[in-house]
Amino acid sequence: MQIKKLVNQTVCVTAVSGAMVVMSLPVQADNWRGWNIHPPGYPNTIALESFAESVSERTEGRVHPQVYNNGVLGSQPDAIEQTRNGALDFANFNMGPMGPIVKETNVLSLPFIFNNVEHMHEVMDGEVGQRFADALAEKNLIALSWFDSGARSLYNTSHPINSPEDVEGLKVRVMNNDLYVNMIEALGGNATPMAYGEVYQSLKTGVIDGAENNYPSFQSSNHYEVSQYYSLTEHLIIPECLCVAKSSWEALSPEDQEIVREEAIKASEMQRQLWVDGSRESRQIVLDAGVEINEIADKSTFQDKMQPVYAEFIAENPELESLIDDIKASN
Template identity: 65%
Template sequence: MTFTKFALSCALATLVAAPTVAEQWRGWNIHPKDYPNSVALEGFAKEVADKTEGRIEPEVYHNGVLGDQPDAIEQVRNGGLDFANFNMGPMGQIVAATNVLSLPFIFRDVDHMHTAMDGDIGRRFSDALEAEGLVALSWFDSGSRSFYNTKHPIKTPADVKGLKFRVMNNDLYVNMVDQLGGNATPMAYGEVYQSLKTGVIDGAENNYPSFESSNHYEVAKYYSITNHLIMPECLCISTASWDALSDEDKAIVKAAAVNAAQEQRALWAEREKASRAKVEAAGVSVNEVSDPKAFQAAMAPVYEGFITANPDLEALIKDIQATK
């Protein structure tokens, strides 16, 4: 064998033997590692790595260590992060259509939300997100949100009157509390415990797992089940990361995201039961609102104002409400 042929043979052998360089993906998550969403995200990462045979190696960063949600949204949009689990509440500042998901009582119950988001309604929201640099691959559960406070049970809208409630930073939530006669106070989530303890606010609103894991139940002893907000969360990927995938890997990533959503929903349902049992055992008084229609009726001005400001979204609202 001549030297030239030998050198060429070695070069070809080296090329064949050279391992494929894995695409390292970074994923954002605000929850602690044992939270249902976190467990599902880890499952998503493992399935993607396994099914792509190491071509993509996702890693999930929990507890918001890569920044708060507004920062993370921007990082995913510009490709600085590859994927994330986002709550739709703060998303309305960027994708106006997602504000529809923050309308009080837009979903009849959690099953209604799942049916809508797993079908054409979810696709329409994903299309709106994709236009802003995000692709929603699947929809997680975040349960239903209800009111809790330090003063008394809430049974009718009149029981909200005069109480100061922390809400997420969105005008829809402020208007919701205002229409019930309360005083809405947008506030960072991390400030709620101390604010409840010192009386800066009288209450807040959230789901059972958040009420329990934040220890808010230690200082707010009344939890009233209004189910006023039922909001999905997305497992979203950067449009840049998505567009860079082959068709084969897109199918793998999409399937892994759908599987992650199913796992998250099952874990969430279990966690809700465990969290409710824990807070009740700790002495929290839990009451079911017997007539939610009174609360729903109070939201009419919220819907009227929203549709006036966003007439192009009225059809989407009606289509969600009509979903069986």
């Protein structure tokens, strides 16, 4: 009897102890891996890391995002596929390279589709932006908010550009995309696709006369040292998304989905302001170095020159014409 009583007591103690261990175990965190091509300190990186920290804190560790910077998890095309299949949980993607996956996003690479950065924000934060988000969702990417990547403008070694006629005959480096090649040719220039790393020396030696980019890139690449004229054409204004893998998103509770969405919007607001601050700083650096910056009072003459570019694009993608019309109508 004593032995049986001791066994029963032992079983009870063991059961209670096991229950206490189970009760003391933490809730399993969902560790999210996030892709980012930018280095530490970049506006996008700061915003993404703030997003990760806030989500982890507000979900009490149920979702614990970690940002991997400098593209260490692969190139953007690789990261897009990894996020679509759930191998990555979230990412900051530029819409330029998204076109082969999500056809609708090619509209965002049309030159002069937006009047200015503020117009882009208005469009992407509204009903039209939701249509792009819906198209991304069909490819297993949930776009929660839209980041800024500035406005790309023309710069060259010869003279200010105030009208399309000022582009005629200039050899201008562009990214390797038919839309950008067609844009320069429509303005009368000679488009020259070229690796970004070759631009500085090509400007210096006269292989090309100019290129195009935003203020921070113009400054950080040191192109301002060999290109004295920066003209605010603002011909390309391409948004970026803070996107979550559909499988990761659907694994969240409705409450955690709301938290993640709210923090993504806050991250977007932070990134946009940091971008403005960084652009202002870069602008001042190139001004102090002697670069001549000119505003363009009327961009309609540039936009008129884009009619053949748009006509060819619409002929090849008739189903996207309504998107273009709706963006233009929101001016």
